Amino acid sequence: SRNLASFVVFMDMEGTRYTHPNKDLIGLKFTGGDEVEALKGRSYISKAVGISGPSIRGFSPIFIDGVQVGAVSVGMFQENVDSLLETNRNALLYTMLMSIIIAIPSAFALSYNIKRTIFGLEPVDIAMLLTQREIMINSVKEGIIFTNKEDKIELINDRACEMLGLRKDDVGKHVKEIIPTSRMDDVRKSGIDEYNEQQKINGVTIITNRMVVKYNENILGVVATFSEKEELQRLAEELTNSKSYASVMYR
Structure with a gap:
């Protein structure tokens, strides 16, 4: 291997x-003056003027059986x-230039792909959509739960928490x-609503209704919407009574 050390x-x-x-300096x-700390057991790099001229040198102590016996520089x-820096300067500049040339179009391509993935929306637009979604989901009277393709809960609305005694920190x-009896994992596996x-x-x-959520024919998860049976029965009775009242009125 190539040895770049001068001494x-x-x-x-x-x-x-x-x-x-x-060889004339051996034994002297x-x-x-920068070897003192190495003889005290320290390792370091120093720049100094020695007998052969200015140099950059590293020092390290030498130990035998735990006892320091000297040092190496x-x-x-x-x-x-x-000379080494001058020799490699052009290669370094060329490498930096090529990196910039490659990085700029790569950055534009990455930016374009990200924008396309998020349908050209800006961060403020995404934040607004998420806020609107949260408001709409929590304003409906039905409970809503969404699970991902790993059957982990990703969304629970306020009504679901109220109806079934769930908590928002059940997400994940x-x-x-x-x-245990949700059957949402079974629906995901079968792909049948x-x-x-x-x-x-x-x-x-x-x-309840349990429906598979797909994108480009890939199953992303399952959404379940549900209402209390008693509430539905009450609404059905009200509707029946309204129809009966209307029939009497228009006879």
Whole structure:
């Protein structure tokens, strides 16, 4: 492998060199003054002027059986560092330029795809739609529960909570955990809607519809709408009485 180091110097605890590219310097004291902390057990990088000129060098202590016996310094002469930077500068600039050229159209493509996915809506429009949806869902008299393709609850409206004793923090839980007899998971698996089914949940008898929600033929989940049976019976009786009254009036 290519070695970019200009020198590797081993020294003892007195700072005496045991190795050096210049053999005449072996046995002499290390110069530069930045070796002191390495002889105290620290590792670091330093820039100093040694006997061979300015250099950037790293220091690390040497231990044998837990006892420090010296230190090692590995470095590059400053002129070699400058030469290396100059040699690679054009390649670095070219790489940066190509990255920018690739990144800009990629960013536009990503932005376009995101806009298309959200039907060209701006964030403020999305926030408004979500607010409107929340108001509408919670204003209806029927209970509404939506589960995703993993049968986890993603939406519960206020009426469902009131009718069945559910809580908004049930969102995210598996529907079987909250409503064991919901059959919403069965509807998702079969892909067949169920209408006007009578069911008893938490002591409340309801009439429910369970419908598969699809997008591009892919099942996204199931939505269940329901009303209390007693409420429907009361409405039916009122409607029957109204029809009877109307019949009497127009005889």
